[in-house]
Amino acid sequence: MRVPLSWLREYADLPPVTPRDVAEKLIGVGLEVERVQSVGHEVKNVVVGEVLEIEELAGVKKPMRYCRVEVGEHEARDIVCGATNFDVGARVPVALPGGILPGGFEIGVRKAYGRMSEGMICSARELGLGEDHTGILVLDGDPPIGADAVELLQLRDDVLDIDVLPDRGYCLSVRGLAREAATAYGVGFRDPASADLPAAEEGSYPASIADPTACDRFVLRAVSGFDPTRGTPLWMQRRLTLAGMRPVSLAVDITNYLMIELGQPIHAFDGSKLHGEIVVRRARPGERLETLDHVVRELDPDDILITDSSGPISMAGTMGGLSTEIDDASTDMVVEAAHFSAAGTARMSRRHRLSSEASYRFERGVDRELPLYASAKAVRLLAELGGATVLPGRTHAEVDTPRTTITIAADHPGRVAGTTYGRETVVRRLRDVGCEVDGGDTLTVTAPTWRPDLRDPNDLAEEVIRLEGYQKLPSVPPQAPAGGGLTPGQRLRRRVGQALAAAGYVEVLTPPFLSGQDWDRLHLPPDDARRRCLEVANPLSEDEPLLRTTLLPGMLRALLRNVGRGFPDVSLYEMGLVYLPLEGAPAPPRLPVDRGPTQEEIASVDAALPDQPHHVAVVLAGDRVPAGWWGKGREASWADAIESAREVARAAGVDLTVSADQRAPWHPGRCAALVMDGQVVGHAGELHPRVTQAYELPARTCAMELDPSRVEAATSGPAEPPRLSAYPVATLDVALMIADDVPAADVEDALRSGAGELLESIRLFDIYTGAQVGEGRRSIAYALRFRAPDRTLTAEETTAARDAAAAEAARRTGAVLRGG
Amino acid sequence: MSASKQSYDPVEVTPLHPEEVARMRDEALGAIAKAADLDELKHVRIAHAGDRSPLALANREIGALPPAARADAGKRVGAARAAIAEALRARETELEEERDRRALAEEAVDVTLPWDRAPRGARHPLTTLQERMADVFVAMGFEIAEGPEVEAEWFNFDALNFEPDHPARTMQDTLFVAGASGGEDSGVLLRTHTSPVQVRALLARPLPVYVVCPGKVFRSDEPDATHSPVFHQLEGLVVDEGITMAHLRGAIDAFIAGMFGEGLATRFRPSYFPFTEPSAEVDMQCFACRGASVEPGAPPCRACKSEGWIELGGCGVVNPWVLVSAGIDPERYSGWAFGLGVERTLMFRHGAEDMRDMFEGDIRFTLPFGMEV
Secondary structure, X not given: OEEEHHHHHHHEOOOOOOHHHHHHHHHHOOXXXXXEEEEOOOOEEEEEEEEEEEEEOOOXXXXXXXXXXXXXXXXXXXXXXXXXXXXXXXXXXXXXXXXXXXXXXEOOEEEEOOEEEEOEEOEOHHHOOOOOOOOEOOOOOOOOOOOEHHXXXXXXXXXXXXXXXXXXXXXXXXXXXXXXXXXXXXXXXXXXXXXXXXXXXXXXXXXXXXXXXXXXXXXEEEEEOOOOOOOOOHHHHHHHHHOOOOOOOHHHHHHHHHHHHHOOOEEEEEHHHOOOOXXXXXXXXXXXXXXXXOOEEEOOOOOEEEEEOOEEEEEOOOEEEHHHOOOOOOOOEEEEEEEEOHHHHHHHHHHOOOOOHHHHHHHOOOOOOHHHHHHHHHHHHHHHHHOOEEOOOOEEEEOOOOOOEEEEEOOHHHHHHOOOOOHHHHHHHHHHOOOEEEEOOEEEEEOOOXXXXXXXXXXXXXXXXXXXXXXXXXXXXXXXXOOOOOOXXXXXXXXXXXXXXXXXXXXXXXXXXXXXXXXXXXXXOOOOHHHOOOEEOOOOOOOOOEEOOOOHHHHHHHHHHHHHOOOOOEEEEEEEEOOEOOOOOOOOOOOOOOOOOOHHHHHHHHOOOOEOOEEXXXXXXXXXXOOEOOEOOEEOOHHHHHHHHHHHHHHHOOOEEEEEOOOOOEEEEEEEEEEEOOEEEEEEEEEOHHHHHHOOXXXXXXXXXXXXXXXXXXXXXXXOOOOOOOOOOEEEEEEEEEEOOOOHHHHHHHHHHHHOOOEEEEEEEEEEOOOOOOOOEEEEEEEEEEOOOOOOOOHHHHHHHHHHHHHHHHHHHOOEEOOO | OOHHHOOOOHHHOXXXXXXXXXXXXXXXXXHHHHOOOHHXXXXXXXXXXXXXXXXXXXXXXXXXXXXXXXXXXXXXXXXXXXXXXXXXXXXXXXXXXXXXXXXXXXXXOOOOOOOOXXXXXXXXXXXXXXXXXXXXXXXXXXXXXXXXXXEEHHHXXXXXXXXXXOHHHHHOOOOEEOOOOOXXXXXXXXXOOOOHHHHHHHHHOOOOEEEEEEEEEEOOOOOEOOEOOEEEEEEEEEEEEXXXXXXXXXXXXXXXXXXXXXXXXXXXXXXXXXOEEEEEXXXXXXXXXXXXXXXXXXXXXXXXXXXXXXXXXXXXXXXXXXXXXXXXXXXXXXXXXXXXXXXXXXXHHHOOOOHHHHXXXXXXXXXXXXXXX
């Protein structure tokens, strides 16, 4: 809402303070003044002149005049002018040399068409007074020659741009803002809505309300003999322009002007285009209406319409119909001002994606009393400015609507604020906002008709507290009971993030929106559960309507972006939710809000939501260790991806075992299932070459993804330290020949269980393949460390344990002891 | 036939003359000083301190002296040998140190060589900032409450006193999850704020409730420098007996002191949120310039754009209707809530200028933040 300060001052007796001061005061009472725009303050040296002589210049392609203009100086000025809409004797605004026009445009003496031009005769647009540039501005009513035109035309103003919050519909008007400003300064306020109403209630144009839920007040006034050639007065154009509206025509400008001044949307019909009684009702099936924007709209049975015997003629409080539009020949008008349902206009506006100045106001609540006054002011202006005759009478259809009264303890505002105001202050402040207040310790408060938002005791408390000043609120430190700190899951997620970052991964937060093509790029089989996902009904991008069931696509895009920006060696991690819809989930029930839901009701709502576990994932490509003066680098590999899962496991204090697996999007021969406490918690390895290709990733890009909540489930309480043996360690190596397809992890498991309790640790230290071990086989060597808690081990004991380990490996995996 | 019984003229035992002992000692000391390395010193040791050294031989002659002269000569020879042993020890230490110096100097390396073999990692500043902000409240005794990102419309709007057709609902540019029919009426959406966690916390926890709820939220905003369809909020909620706006202000003051330093003023402006009444926007005095940048001629301030104040977020007294929806008696309990944007905080606290940078995953953006902000 843009409001010129001069318009506010017309109705509020503001002291002579700066616009900035007014803005600060309004901010203090809760209006979001976005900015204060200063208008016309740069304009100077524009005076009233009288045209003394006109010489039509010959030999110029377009009409051009050389005028002698009396400007009240010792000598008249000669000025070249391209307009022809004036005669000798006209009073016109003249920008003198050294003068400045809006936008900082400087006027000087210059040569034009072979003549010296000492200034400029201005059009309305050149003065910032509207759109008119068809000719120069001829001033009405003989203003004195040499008078300051800046003063005369009120070229200087300040416009407050205010973001009006949805509960303050009444501030979408000069009326509301002037009232707030007057209260903030504690000065007088004149209500612009006061107007003389016709005494009699006899009808002017027949109308009725058929649906009382759609409209509770409908007022019509009529005029005839309007002169459609009359233009909108400059002052009105000026105010409309400053308020951000384009002047259109006198009749339309009057309705817009009153809407901004009062907050009441007004619609004028061409009376000659109406047929029969006007009825306010909901739409009927199949009805349509061509609105003023030339769109034919299919109407919904919930739409609120103004109709006559021809059918719909207007979408109530939203946009008028084309068939009854005022045109440049209209002389008879029926002016409508009504109070439509806020929810009804909101739904209609949303349904048709049609937001207008009118619907914007109705949605936010319009004063139910205004239609009577606004319509009276409208016909008066049509008469005064447009030469129309106001027809007697007024149509007033109404649905009885009781006013809201609120009962509130006089000390309630103080108890909400944490301070004491006293009954007198509370009553005075409530009266400031327009409430009627009765009672003693308990107040009965009737909210003013322009404040439909005031319904509850806390609404009234806010009014008192804001007018007394939020700045006066005391500050009391919180005294929370002792808390339990972070949950184990929250602590684990932090540790995992720290561990991965310490291991060289950079965290990313990628958007969760995916494309259906991602499933194919990932080479997910048709029945893969990850393809079953949620879809956004109104996605930002039509290409990416799906919600992620895996973190990888977004991360691969981030990886690719880094590579594209010149960083080929990238290791990224992300932690975030994925959304896994439950099969056959019902729509959630709409629970009531006037009581708390039962456990069953909460469960029924939650049953409609997807499972939303945290996932943690890494992607990496390029060199994991770069080449340098120390020697060769090392490419990121499947092993790094698995190692990242070990980082997670270590952060969680859980043992991770891996086994070979085949799962998209990983390379079928380089994919590990990550197992914790017997549960598969995720996968890691190198991506399938075709996935790499589909995303245009660097060759051998690797990835890991797991569910840390399952990791958390695998954690096993507090750790206990081992008893530390002071006896010496005995080390023996064992080299085994195994078939290529036997996983090393199985061999290690077998060795571990065969070696028995004396085994302290085991470590794979070498793998050998080649002619000596033969085709399809490999030799793997382990270092075994033995130690007893109570004695020094003998060579015989150690060897026996080593041999038992090898025997178990042979039994389980077919391993053959080399050199044994 | 013992030698001691032989009668010698003492003058005959030349090596034991004081002058002779001194000479032998000085000769030894000279040789020690002249030894250039440990090898030479070894030879000097054998020559002057060995079993066959002149002083060792002289020592053997002591027995030949008359008993009255023995003690004197013994003392003389002993002192000379001790002086030589001491000189040998000192010279040896000296030569060893010299040898070590030489050897270690040969092993010197250029310690300024880069060793950037291990890749550098970092946590995202939005993650660490969110943790840091939450921890200020955790230190006050609050707990961290979490909730789903795909949320029921009832939790996101209805229970928070958003009326079905109120413009406040449409202001939030909601992304709806498509229902079976594909429409926006499924009753399921991507949460537009962290406030539904308020309701979940009130339903799940015993009173009183003191929680913060950090998390991701979603709006159908086209990404630009100050908008992102995915962003993060931190919500605080207290519901207890006798809670007032003064407690709200105290909590926010405590948060600002914990996060930005002591002594910063706050400014409350009336505002509107359906789930709080009264509602306020809260500004804090700029932590960087403390308001100095608004003075004419003062250097500009990047944190507050030279406005002196920084918009922190929205807050207010929990609307009693929210308590009713959560099954709490609003006559007995009251509360406060606040919410602030983590991205915005990162922007003004760290001078991040474009929100899009936070979500592209460019490692150059994240690396400088390291492990904590």
